[in-house]
Amino acid sequence: MCPISQISSAQQDNTTNLSAQRASKGFALNDLTTVAADLIEYNTMRLSCQADRLITLNLESDIELVVAELDRLGTPIFVLSGGSNVILPELLHASVLHPTYKGIEILAEDSDSITLEVMGGENWHELVVHTVNQGWYGLENLALIPGLVGASPVQNIGAYGVQLEDYMTHVKAFHLPTQTWHEFDNDDCQFNYRDSIFKQQAGQWLITRVGFKLHKDAHKVTANYGDVSTLAMTKAEADSRSKITAKDVMQAIIEIRQSKLPDPKQLPNCGSFFKNPIIANGQFAALSTEYPNIVGYPVDDTHTKVAAGWLIDNAGLKGKGIAPILTHDKQALVLVNHSAADSNTPASQHDILATQQLIQQTIQDQFGIALEREPVWVNNEAHY
Ligand SMILES: Cc1cc2nc3c(=O)[nH]c(=O)nc-3n(C[C@H](O)[C@H](O)[C@H](O)COP(=O)(O)OP(=O)(O)OC[C@H]3O[C@@H](n4cnc5c(N)ncnc54)[C@H](O)[C@@H]3O)c2cc1C
Numbered sequence: 324m325c326p327i328s329q330i331s332s333a334q335q336d337n338t339t340n341l342s343a344q345r346a347s348k349g350f351a352l353n354d355l356t357t358v359a360a361d362l363i364e365y366n367t368m369r370l371s372c373q374a375d376r377l378i379t380l381n382l383e384s385d386i387e388l389v390v391a392e393l394d395r396l397g398t399p400i401f402v403l404s405g406g407s408n409v410i411l412p413e414l415l416h417a418s419v420l421h422p423t424y425k426g427i428e429i430l431a432e433d434s435d436s437i438t439l440e441v442m443g444g445e446n447w448h449e450l451v452v453h454t455v456n457q458g459w460y461g462l463e464n465l466a467l468i469p470g471l472v473g474a475s476p477v478q479n480i481g482a483y484g485v486q487l488e489d490y491m492t493h494v495k496a497f498h499l500p501t502q503t504w505h506e507f508d509n510d511d512c513q514f515n516y517r518d519s520i521f522k523q524q525a526g527q528w529l530i531t532r533v534g535f536k537l538h539k540d541a542h543k544v545t546a547n548y549g550d551v552s553t554l555a556m557t558k559a560e561a562d563s564r565s566k567i568t569a570k571d572v573m574q575a576i577i578e579i580r581q582s583k584l585p586d587p588k589q590l591p592n593c594g595s596f597f598k599n600p601i602i603a604n605g606q607f608a609a610l611s612t613e614y615p616n617i618v619g620y621p622v623d624d625t626h627t628k629v630a631a632g633w634l635i636d637n638a639g640l641k642g643k644g645i646a647p648i649l650t651h652d653k654q655a656l657v658l659v660n661h662s663a664a665d666s667n668t669p670a671s672q673h674d675i676l677a678t679q680q681l682i683q684q685t686i687q688d689q690f691g692i693a694l695e696r697e698p699v700w701v702n703n704e705a706h707y
Contacts, residue, residue: 326425326445352392355379360419363669366406367469367587368660371669374401374415380422383442383531386497390529393418400499401705402529404443405470407593408478408698413671417705420529422473427453430534438492440534443473447480455573459537461490463573464545467580469587469594473530477521478697479514483548483576488514495532496521517598517697526705541568551575585651591660592651596679597631597694610690631694632656638685644678672700 360377363369375398378389393400399417403409426442427450437459441450447470451462464485468475476494480487494507513520521528544567546552554575555567585592607619607627614637618630635641635655642652647662647670658678662670683694 326427326442352378352389355381355385355389362403362406362411362415362419365403365419365421366409366411366593367591368406368410368593368675369591369662369664369669370411370660370675371413371671372411372415373413374417374419376418378418378420380420380444381424383424386529386531387502389420390497390499390502394502399526399705401526401701402473404474405446407469407587408474409593410672410675410696410698410700412701412703413673414703415701415705416703422471422529422531424531434539436536436538438534438536440493440495440532441472443471443531443533445472446470447472447475451573454535454537455570458539458541460539460541460543460569461485461537462535463569464548464551464576466573466576472533476512476514476519476530476533478517479512479519481517483551484545486514486516488512490535490537492534492536494521494530494534497529497531499527499529516601522699525699541570542566544569544572546572546575550579554578583654585654585657585659590651592657593698595631595656595697596658597635597656597682598697599628599631600634600692600694601626601628602692603627606691629692634686634690634692634694635682638682638689640682640685645674645681648674648678650678650682 355378357377358375360374362372362374362377366372380386380389390400401415401417401419403419403421423444424442425444427445428440429437430440431438447465448467450472451466454460455463464483465480465487468480468482475487476491488509491509493509494512496505496507497503498505507520511520513523521530546555546567551572552567555571558571558574559565559567584594601622604625604627607629610617618633619627622628632655635650640650641655642649644650644658648658648660651657651659658675660670662668679696686692686694
């Protein structure tokens with residue numbers, strides 16, 4: 324397997340040697356562990372969180388030994404990848420597994436398509452850029468979503484008309500309670516809007532590899548969402564081309580996201596904080612009479628998906644909340660942590676809850692709609 328970052332073969336040999344040395348020496352959990360770890364740098368919301376143990380998994384082959392040892396110690400396990408979709412507690416009495424194993428392998432290829440298997444510790448956005456640059460298309464609409472590849476099936480990541488399930492072929496995962504390996508095909512994952520079997524059975528799975536089937540037709544694109552096609556067209560025209568390509572779409576989406584969404588490195592956040600609620604068409608029709616500008620998209624014959632950002636914005640909550648957690652002033656669906664990076668009292672899960680409840684109550688009172696949180700709420704013992 325060759326990592327996306329193209330590590331040299333010398334480095335790869337080194338990793339193999341390390342694995343062999345460790346096997347001959349005997350496995351020691353302490354070699355991989357930081358005890359009493361501060362996770363503030365491991366979650367994009369920059370919440371203060373002290374975990375009992377942080378275990379960095381550089382090698383997929385260490386997983387069985389690590390999990391068996393943690394089982395012997397009787398400690399709960401929590402899997403943390405990029406930390407961009409979690410709300411962590413101040414104290415986490417669990418062993419946190421942080422996958423960093425990398426690699427990308429071609430499983431099959433013909434003139435029209437390619438099937439890849441990617442290790443869970445790879446960075447998602449780097450994978451998207453790498454595939455598009457190679458002439459392998461499909462993931463371009465999912466550019467700039469933070470996090471790691473192993474987490475991408477958990478909530479079936481989606482953006483600009485594409486979801487992971489459209490291109491994902493299979494998942495390899497370790498079942499933590501029974502310590503057994505499993506392979507899922509696309510149907511087995513029970514994908515839904517921001518949902519999958521891995522989210523339903525939260526805390527039970529460690530995904531190590533994700534497979535994708537991508538196509539090679541640069542002009543087969545999904546660009547019917549918002550400003551994507553207009554912006555992609557300006558890129559094609561600037562290059563004297565009359566048709567947009569997947570690369571134009573990716574670049575357009577990167578620009579749109581950069582202009583609308585706060586960068587977690589500057590303004591800590593975890594992306595969309597609420598799911599877009601799905602309501603009955605009758606309720607949507609009644610709301611449309613009262614609020615003619617309400618934004619909704621048909622889901623099926625009887626239901627409409629309402630833009631949660633519109634509801635929050637129109638309830639007068641844009642840029643508001645309970646300090647230090649406020650909605651973003653350009654995108655009300657995103658909650659931003661305004662506590663200073665060097666603050667002695669960093670923001671915590673309690674601060675998030677205060678603003679979350681304020682928003683949910685306001686939206687319920689004004690529109691009669693219950694907003695559901697999107698990121699994963701983790702309690703003190705890693706239960707969900
Ligand atoms: C600015 C911003 C923009 C975003 N935009 C989008 C968007 O457009 N669309 C979208 O869908 N999401 C979006 N997100 C949410 C987030 O980036 C995705 O959900 C992403 O897939 C989370 O990856 P992660 O590695 O950070 O996961 P984490 O936050 O580390 O984990 C999320 C959940 O998955 C579990 N998990 C993590 N890794 C594994 C694994 N290997 N095996 C099993 N379980 C695992 C964790 O236990 C946790 O329950 C955005 C977030 C931010 C901050």
